[in-house]
Amino acid sequence: MPRGILLTSNLPQLQNLIKRDPEAYREEFLQQWNRYNTIRQIFHLNPEQEANNFRELVSFISQLAKCYPKETAEFPAQLSALLIENYQILPPDIRRSFVQNLVMLRAKNVISSVSMLQTLFPLLPRTTSTSLRTLIRTTILSDIKIANNRNKNHKLNRVVQSMLFGMVERGMALEFVGDKGKAKAVSDSALGLAGQDAMWAVIFTKELWRKSIWNDTKSVAIIATACFHPVVKVQSASIHFFLGSNQDDDEMEPSDDEGPDLKTLQHRREVNKKTRCGDRKLEKQIKKTKKKRSQKSDSQSGNFPALQLLHDPQTFGERLYDNLSRYEKKLSLDHRIIIMQLLSRVMGSHKLCILGFYTYVVKYITYHQLNIPSILAALAQSVHELTPPDTLEPVIRKISQEFIHPGVGSEVIAAGLNTIREICRRQPWAMDEDLLGDLVSYRKSRDKTVTAAARGLLQLFREVNPGILKRRERGKEASMGYTQEKHSLPFGYTVKAAEDIDGLEFLEDHLKSLDTENVGEDSRDQQAWENWLVESDSDSSSEPDWINVDSDGADNLEISDSDSETADVEPVSTSSDQRGQLPAGVPSLATRKILTPADFALINDLRIKAATAVVEKTGGSVTKRKLAALEGNRKYATANSDFISENDILGPRKRVKADYAERIASIEKGREDREAFGSKKGKKNKEVPSSSTNKEKARNKPFMMIMSSGAVRGKKKASLKEKQQRLRRHIDKAKRSR
Numbered sequence: 148m149p150r151g152i153l154l155t156s157n158l159p160q161l162q163n164l165i166k167r168d169p170e171a172y173r174e175e176f177l178q179q180w181n182r183y184n185t186i187r188q189i190f191h192l193n194p195e196q197e198a199n200n201f202r203e204l205v206s207f208i209s210q211l212a213k214c215y216p217k218e219t220a221e222f223p224a225q226l227s228a229l230l231i232e233n234y235q236i237l238p239p240d241i242r243r244s245f246v247q248n249l250v251m252l253r254a255k256n257v258i259s260s261v262s263m264l265q266t267l268f269p270l271l272p273r274t275t276s277t278s279l280r281t282l283i284r285t286t287i288l289s290d291i292k293i294a295n296n297r298n299k300n301h302k303l304n305r306v307v308q309s310m311l312f313g314m315v316e317r318g319m320a321l322e323f324v325g326d327k328g329k330a331k332a333v334s335d336s337a338l339g340l341a342g343q344d345a346m347w348a349v350i351f352t353k354e355l356w357r358k359s360i361w362n363d364t365k366s367v368a369i370i371a372t373a374c375f376h377p378v379v380k381v382q383s384a385s386i387h388f389f390l391g392s393n394q395d396d397d398e399m400e401p402s403d404d405e406g407p408d409l410k411t412l413q414h415r416r417e418v419n420k421k422t423r424c425g426d427r428k429l430e431k432q433i434k435k436t437k438k439k440r441s442q443k444s445d446s447q448s449g450n451f452p453a454l455q456l457l458h459d460p461q462t463f464g465e466r467l468y469d470n471l472s473r474y475e476k477k478l479s480l481d482h483r484i485i486i487m488q489l490l491s492r493v494m495g496s497h498k499l500c501i502l503g504f505y506t507y508v509v510k511y512i513t514y515h516q517l518n519i520p521s522i523l524a525a526l527a528q529s530v531h532e533l534t535p536p537d538t539l540e541p542v543i544r545k546i547s548q549e550f551i552h553p554g555v556g557s558e559v560i561a562a563g564l565n566t567i568r569e570i571c572r573r574q575p576w577a578m579d580e581d582l583l584g585d586l587v588s589y590r591k592s593r594d595k596t597v598t599a600a601a602r603g604l605l606q607l608f609r610e611v612n613p614g615i616l617k618r619r620e621r622g623k624e625a626s627m628g629y630t631q632e633k634h635s636l637p638f639g640y641t642v643k644a645a646e647d648i649d650g651l652e653f654l655e656d657h658l659k660s661l662d663t664e665n666v667g668e669d670s671r672d673q674q675a676w677e678n679w680l681v682e683s684d685s686d687s688s689s690e691p692d693w694i695n696v697d698s699d700g701a702d703n704l705e706i707s708d709s710d711s712e713t714a715d716v717e718p719v720s721t722s723s724d725q726r727g728q729l730p731a732g733v734p735s736l737a738t739r740k741i742l743t744p745a746d747f748a749l750i751n752d753l754r755i756k757a758a759t760a761v762v763e764k765t766g767g768s769v770t771k772r773k774l775a776a777l778e779g780n781r782k783y784a785t786a787n788s789d790f791i792s793e794n795d796i797l798g799p800r801k802r803v804k805a806d807y808a809e810r811i812a813s814i815e816k817g818r819e820d821r822e823a824f825g826s827k828k829g830k831k832n833k834e835v836p837s838s839s840t841n842k843e844k845a846r847n848k849p850f851m852m853i854m855s856s857g858a859v860r861g862k863k864k865a866s867l868k869e870k871q872q873r874l875r876r877h878i879d880k881a882k883r884s885r
Contacts, residue, residue, distance in 0.1 A: 158207045169214040176211060180218060183208055187225070191233075202244050209248035213255045223249075223258045227266040234273055243279050246270070250286050260290050261306050268310055272343035288354060295360050308365045314348040315373045315381075317341050325477025326379040342378030349373050349384045356388075356453070367456040374489070375466060379482060386489045389453055409433060451496070451790075460497040464490055468501050484521050491529035492790060495573075498533050505529075505538050512545050514559045520793040523562065527569035528791040530577075536638055539577035543567055547582060557594035561798045564589065564600035568607055569791055575608070576638045580615040583608065587620060596798050653753035654746060655736045751777065 158179070165172045183204045190201050205226065212219040229237075230245050237245070246267070253263040267283050274280045291307060294300040318341025352369045355361040373385040416429050457463055467490045471483060478486075487508065494501060511522050523546075530539065550563025564586060571578050583604075590601035605620065613621045740746075758774040805813070845853065853859055865873075 158203055162207055162210055165211055165214060169211075173215070176215060177218065179204065179207060187229075202241055205248055206244065209251050212252060212257050216257075219257075223252055223262065226252075227262070230266060231269055234270060239276060239279075242274075243276070243282075246279065246283065253290065260294055260303055263290065264307060264310065268314070268347075271347045272340060284351075287351065288358075291355060292358065292360055304361065305365075308361075308369065311348040311352060311369050312372070314344040315369060315376065317344055318377060319372075319375070321377045323377045323474060323477070324379070325474055326479050326482055327477055342376070342381055345373055345376050345378065345381045346384065349381060349388070353384075353388050362452070364456045364458060367453050368458055370453075371457060371463060374463075375470060379478070383482060383485065386485050389489050389492070390485065409436060412436075454492060454496045457493070457497070460493055461499055464493045464497075464499050464501050467493070468504055468507070472503070472507055480517060484518055484525070487522060487525040491525040491527075494529040495531055495790075498531050500533060500535070502535070502538050505542050509542060509545055512542070513549050514555055514562075520562060520796045523566040523796045524791040524793055527566055527573075527796070530570050530573040532574060534574050534577075536574060536576040539570060539574055540579065543570060543577055543579075543582070547586065551586065551589070557592070557597050558797065558800065560589065560592075561594075561596040561600045561800075562796050564597070564604055565796050565798050568600065568604045569795065571604070572607055572611075574638075575611040578608070578612075578615065583615055584617060584620075587616070596800060600798055648742075648750070650750040650754040651736060653757060654750050657749070657753060658736070 161172070161175060161179075165176055169176075183201075186201050186204060208219060208222055209226075212222055226245060226249055230242070230249070234242065249258075249263060249266060252258045253260065264287060267287055271280065271283055274283065291303070294303050321341060349370055352361065352366050356366055370385045370388050373381050374389075376382055376385070412429055412432055416425060419425065467486055471478075471486045471490065475483065487504075490501070490504060493499060494504070505526075508522065508526050511519070512526075513519070516522065526542070546563050546566055550559050550566075552560075567578075567586065587601055587605045587608075589597050590605060592598050592601070605616070608616055609622050755774065755777045758770060758777055762770050762774055
């Protein structure tokens with residue numbers, strides 16, 4: 148092929164030839180490389196004049212950079228500089244082409260992931276194109292995911308996390324504006340750019356956490372730092388990460404659709420024709436609906452692992468309370484509430500005592516306060532067993548004065564009683580004896596919600612502290628336990644070590660039955676630990692290796708728990724009657740097996756199964772109450788009981804009657820995907836569609852409706868001759884039809 152066809156206007160063909168034999172066409176490539184350098188200098192002076200030619204040359208060199216690594220060593224740095232320094236003046240098509248070429252260089256391993264990410268991260272806040280922003284975001288996430296696919300790429304993760312830290316800390320020194328000063332925040336370019344950088348850092352960290360690519364303390368530290376950013380939007384997105392929702396993330400669109408009702412799907416399947424395809428579709432819909440509901444319940448329960456990975460929870464909580472009290476006038480009520488929720492969850496999870504929070508929240512405790520259920524839920528979940536009762540007594544008094552009196556509605560009274568119950572569940576010593584007697588008296592109310600709330604409070608104190616109840620209100624079991632000196636522990640005391648595990652004998656019998664079925668112990672243990680393991684994010688190379696100790700030298704090891712190496716240690720008697728003995732009635736399984744979380748869940752299920760069998764066989768109120776308690780324990784085990792939702796405060800409520808707009812909306816929703824009204828009977832097999840005749844309709848009428856009609860009466864009064872004629876006509880018609 149003559150070299151004359153390799154003109155400047157035919158770069159694709161030259162690119163194809165060079166890929167086949169790079170050495171044979173080195174001179175032609177160097178010619179285009181020199182042309183690229185010349186046009187690049189002209190492009191800096193006048194970007195619009197040489198835009199198309201320059202874009203084609205950049206794409207050409209990007210495709211062939213791997214063939215000539217020495218000649219194109221400076222090309223990736225030049226391309227990155229063009230994107231970062233001249234991004235605003237570049238035409239939109241040139242920007243997208245340069246970004247795609249940079250991604251191509253990374254795909255061909257011409258540049259590293261760090262070089263590409265250092266170029267793409269600064270472009271995100273400056274990009275106005277939705278498609279280009281989506282391309283950059285997808286590229287960054289996929290590159291980090293591929294790098295951590297098999298093993299954790301700690302080097303890359305540290306570099307990326309350092310960049311995200313820098314994006315968050317870039318605007319931390321600016322003045323705090325608040326969401327009530329939105330006009331000022333928008334007009335301030337420095338604050339707006341810093342907010343965009345920090346927002347993108349939070350978005351990437353949340354997405355990588357959600358995909359389980361990052362699950363270490365550094366990721367949590369990035370978002371914990373962003374919780375105190377001057378831009379309220381960044382604060383809100385960071386706080387919602389710890390609360391377990393993506394409400395303020397504009398780049399993510401959470402779905403609130405929970406799917407159809409499971410009972411409706413099952414009923415529809417029973418009515419319709421039975422097919423295997425229908426069974427598969429039903430099973431698929433049920434799995435999808437359950438998955439969506441589990442995701443919603445997880446978001447309501449909060450991001451508990453992230454809360455546990457906070458570096459300094461006490462300082463974090465104090466800074467949250469400081470921002471809440473200092474910038475109260477600059478923050479809207481909704482933002483103050485989510486700060487209260489996060490602060491309360493940190494206090495409850497880490498057993499923190501930030502006593503100023505209870506003084507601060509008292510002024511919000513009024514029944515006419517907006518979003519009062521969320522505030523009461525935050526107040527209740529901030530309490531724990533180490534909270535001083537003296538601090539909580541004024542709060543409970545204020546709740547009882549504002550919510551529990553005859554001048555408010557039944558829902559308000561129920562909310563107040565439920566809040567006090569949740570507070571006392573965590574700290575029973577905050578309740579006064581006289582006040583408890585007044586609150587428990589509401590169990591005789593006519594409203595079911597109030598009655599249920601008061602009975603729940605009464606049942607709680609029957610279990611935790613029956614001594615402050617009146618004698619007639621303690622119940623049989625609580626009175627018997629109180630007379631046997633089973634009092635509740637004072638404030639500050641801890642429960643003694645447990646001597647036995649309730650229901651362990653059921654687990655031992657269950658394992659024996661599995662042994663009879665030839666199920667191996669190794670497979671049981673592997674199945675028990677499944678879904679309960681947490682992948683370690685620590686660097687395996689930094690961990691010290693195991694030290695091999697010879698069995699012969701084990702006697703030479705000296706072990707001492709004293710500060711002095713010469714301390715004398717008296718021998719401990721280990722007689723045969725003291726060694727290896729267990730309390731009477733305790734199964735030996737506790738000494739042979741390490742119980743996993745799955746084992747404890749299985750123990751609870753086995754206890755529920757045994758209690759259900761007893762209730763079905765004998766009945767009785769005592770066994771029914773025990774069964775209800777076990778089911779409640781399973782509920783609290785599956786959902787974290789430390790977190791409280793608004794439904795726990797409001798309690799079970801009556802169904803509110805729908806107004807006119809809601810009824811019309813329900814009617815319109817029912818008419819969707821439905822054909823027009825009217826009967827289709829008699830229209831299927833006709834050339835001209837029409838309805839059935841009156842004679843056809845009369846045939847299907849019930850006899851009781853037509854027994855008084857003239858036609859029926861005429862048949863009864865017909866003579867013998869008329870009956871014979873009618874029978875003859877019927878026989879002739881039947882013959883003709885055959």
